[in-house]
Amino acid sequence: MQLVINTRGAFLKKEKNCFLVKNEEKIVEVSADKIDSILITTSATITTDAIEFAVENNIDIIFLDYHGNPYGRVWHSKLGSTTLIRRRQLEAEAADTGFYLARGWIAEKIQNQIDLLKDLKKNRSDQKDQIDISIAKIEGLRETLLAMKGSLDIKRGSIMGVEGMASATYFDAIAGVMPEQWKFKGRSRDPAKDAFNCLLNYGYGVLYSQVERACIIAGLDPYVGFLHTDNYNKRSFVFDLIELFRVHADRTVVNLFSKKQVTPALFDPVPGGLYMNKEGKALLIAALNEMFDREIEYHGRNVKIRNTIQMECHRIANGLIKSG
DSSP, X not given: OEEEEOSTTEEEEEETTEEEEEOSSOXXXXXXXXXXXXXXXXSEEEOHHHHHHHHHTTOEEEEEOTTSOEEEEEOOSOOOOOHHHHHHHHHHHTSHHHHHHHHHHHHHHHHHHHHHHHHHHTTOGGGHHHHHHHHHHHHHHHHHHHTOOSOHHHHHHHHHHHHHHHHHHHHHHHHHHSOGGGOOOSOOOSSBSSHHHHHHHHHHHHHHHHHHHHHHHHTOOTTOOSSXXXXXXXXXXXXXXXXXXXXXXXXXXXXXXXTTOOOGGGEEEETTEEEEOHHHHHHHHXXXXXXXXXXXXXXXXXXXXXXXXXXXXXXXXXXXXXXO
16 A cells, blocks of 8 residues: 655654654554555655665655655665666667567557547447547557557657547547536646646656656666657656556546546646645545555456556566567
């Protein structure tokens, strides 16, 4: 589970073999054995004893801004990664391996989008025809993607272009099935212009921290991207791999609206958009934790979603070693 500190003025310390969280309302004690990571999303105090205790138990601490974007983290310095994996990662970016991996990740992302839209139309017979039109368009884009050949240097822009068109169609289709009160126009960020994007941006931020952690543990370099090219202090490879898992955040947010759990009280207005308040974050993080603990089929096995992220990063790392 993730231990989430989202109350302004909260205090986190070590108490014997547990973490103790104190805020104005209550005191909560949590065993380290039950925690995978600690998310700190607001102004809070954490003791050095708590940091050391987290490091000793391989629990990473992630600091998120109020949009849900990770801006810093603390993790164990003994990550078990190898120089060979990172060397192979650098070599793959300039070889056929990098092109086929990148193309495959985006193809899988697009297939995930298609599957979600197919699920949405099952209980929306009055909107079935419109959703089918969107699905057909996205399927055509996926076929175009899979027909591409070449190198990343030449085809990177084409791959990203197809991904962008597929995502635009996908989010238009989702917007079309939303209740009138919650309809939105495309993606918006920093700040989100509507409730859907506000929830989704924060969900992606939490997901991003999970993917980055999995990369580090698997020995992959978060900064050596294939599709998202190198940029100073930009974790390009994390942006590449998160494409495989975005659908889990998408489904979580769509389900919150479908279950009518989203209300205007979860958001506060900010210049140019909306900000998710404490109650909104609590609702979303609880839903995300429930999602991460859900089992799905992964290579013939039923595995928790949070574990598939780590397993996929290990699979990629092992594949890079074998490709050398």
